[in-house]
Amino acid sequence: MRAFTYTLLPTRMVFGVGALDRLVDEIERLDVQRVLVLSTPEQRAAAEDVARRIGGRAAGIYDRAVMHTPIETAEDARAAAARLQADCCVAIGSGSTTGLAKAIALTSSLPIVAIPTTFAGSEMTPLQGITAEGVKKTVRDARMLPKAVIYDPQLLTTLPVHLAGASGMNGIAHCVEALYAREDNPITSLMAEEGIRALARNLPVVVREPGNLEARGEALYGACLAGICLGTVGMALHHKLCHTLGGSFGLPHAQTHAVVLPHATHYNRDAAPEAMQRIIRALGSADAAGGLHDLAGAVGTPLSLKVLGMHEKDLERAADIAVRDPYWNPRPIERADIRALLQDAWEGRRPE
Numbered sequence: 001m002r003a004f005t006y007t008l009l010p011t012r013m014v015f016g017v018g019a020l021d022r023l024v025d026e027i028e029r030l031d032v033q034r035v036l037v038l039s040t041p042e043q044r045a046a047a048e049d050v051a052r053r054i055g056g057r058a059a060g061i062y063d064r065a066v067m068h069t070p071i072e073t074a075e076d077a078r079a080a081a082a083r084l085q086a087d088c089c090v091a092i093g094s095g096s097t098t099g100l101a102k103a104i105a106l107t108s109s110l111p112i113v114a115i116p117t118t119f120a121g122s123e124m125t126p127l128q129g130i131t132a133e134g135v136k137k138t139v140r141d142a143r144m145l146p147k148a149v150i151y152d153p154q155l156l157t158t159l160p161v162h163l164a165g166a167s168g169m170n171g172i173a174h175c176v177e178a179l180y181a182r183e184d185n186p187i188t189s190l191m192a193e194e195g196i197r198a199l200a201r202n203l204p205v206v207v208r209e210p211g212n213l214e215a216r217g218e219a220l221y222g223a224c225l226a227g228i229c230l231g232t233v234g235m236a237l238h239h240k241l242c243h244t245l246g247g248s249f250g251l252p253h254a255q256t257h258a259v260v261l262p263h264a265t266h267y268n269r270d271a272a273p274e275a276m277q278r279i280i281r282a283l284g285s286a287d288a289a290g291g292l293h294d295l296a297g298a299v300g301t302p303l304s305l306k307v308l309g310m311h312e313k314d315l316e317r318a319a320d321i322a323v324r325d326p327y328w329n330p331r332p333i334e335r336a337d338i339r340a341l342l343q344d345a346w347e348g349r350r351p352e
């Protein structure tokens, strides 16, 4: 038998159409009295609905969550939580909003109830990327793991389809890298393969049929598995590249994942043959990297860094940052090869 270590994460998950109706029960289980509701400015109305449901226990709304959690935003939100004497955060939104709740929990240990509205998977991880002085650094701390997560596919009907596809590719990226992680193990690999399958089957339906709750629910299940994978094992080259491009060049998080994933997978192809077999099986494609590129195209995400607004002249600096303090990766990180990978991603070539 293969020796391995696996730590089970203790988050409670509530799934189902209309699961948001169970929010008050979840808050009662935590026995908290002053709930701070967090959202992005764009999802203020959803935050107001959540606050209405919570009623007298809602202490206030903080609606300034933004992508990549700048340290200034984290500190402002922490001050708001302290001022309102909050004893719990409810994050309605996804990666950015959950990330802000985590930033608060990191310094205050407030419990989090997360209500994801994309497929990014952040709600299942004790990880948080905070951006300071143009560099995004990831912190792992069990205090940031939400106590409860409410997965309600109805909340995904308002997600613009271009974001739905891209955030689903972000979820798939967690699964792909879990399959070749240094800490890979049979339990995480099971979830990773199933996560890819659930997302890859359902995302094309999600983007084609805006009212399809079944596909949104199945894709949320995939996103939950993806989040567990991300929270359980370390990530590799792909996440390092995306953190570089997002943190230092301001590229949009989910779309960057969608563009880079086929190229990072291709980079690791010969170093992680078992992972590639699992990806191929889950996608039902002939090839892992090509299959991911085709899926990104099928769900309508941009296929090149050029389209995302990256300047070609910045690729040199991106390569420099990406090879600095590299994450563990199954294939050694060579600057020239990373520079070539970035060129392919910038041009949007299908990896062969």
Ligand code: NAD
Pocket: 040, 041, 042, 043, 066, 067, 068, 069, 093, 094, 095, 096, 097, 099, 117, 118, 119, 120, 121, 122, 123, 125, 127, 128, 129, 155, 156, 157, 158, 159, 160, 163, 167, 170, 230, 253, 254
């Ligand atoms: P997001 O949370 O930044 O949302 C993108 C935009 O879509 C926002 O304007 C948001 O308000 C809007 N939106 C989200 N759901 C919506 C809905 N259902 N209806 C209408 N509008 C909606 O996007 P994301 O991709 O989920 O998160 C990206 C951020 O999350 C990045 O900062 C990334 O680093 C972080 N992240 C962290 C982890 C982790 O484990 N720490 C995992 C994944 C992502």
